[in-house]
Amino acid sequence: MTEARDRRGRLTRGVLLVVVGVALTGCVPARPTSGSAVEVASAFYDAVGRQDGAAACDLLAPVTVETLEGDADEACADAVLHGDVGDTLAARTGSTSGSASVAGRQAQVVLTGDVVFLTVSGTTWRITAAGCDPRPDRPYDCALEGA
Known part of the structure; x- marks a missing residue:
């Protein structure tokens, strides 16, 4: 009787482990696609074009927001629309169609009038x-960038 109970206990534990494993596999966040990187970059320029600094800043990576606010000495929502950064970005609004190259958790989106770099944050892209x-044989020169 004890041997049958031990076997039933092992079987129950085995089934439970399989069920938990399957459930956890379903919880793994999906990696965003290259198409969604283009969508985020386009949404950013759409927000800048509408003068919606808050919406534009919601699409930035935290380190980019921090760097922008530190350099401009004002809130992101204002800094992204004004000063040198705002002037540069405003001149590039309308940059909405493009293509993306993805390498791991990083993406480069080439728009009609700009190049945007993104990183994965949770289940979405952040700028x-x-x-x-572009600069020949050197890194890109960006008006807005994280440290």
């Missing part, structure tokens, strides 16, 4: 740099 100009 780490925008207003970027």
Whole structure:
């Protein structure tokens, strides 16, 4: 009788482990796609074009917000629309269609009038740099970027 009970207990524990494993597998967040990187970059420029600094800042990576606020000495929602950064980004509004290259948790979106860099944050993309100009044999020069 004890042997049968031990076998039933092991079977119950085994089934429970399988059920928990399957449930946890369903909880793994999906990695955002390259198409969604383009959507985030386009939404950022749409927000800048509407003068909605809060919406634009919601699409930035925390380190980018922190750097922008520190450099501009004002809140992100104001800094992203005014000063050197705001002027550069405003000149590039309308940059809405483009393509993305993804490498791991990083993406580069090439829009009609800009290059935007993004990183994965949770289950979405967040912008780490925008207003970027290529420089031969050197890193991009970006008006807005995290440290």
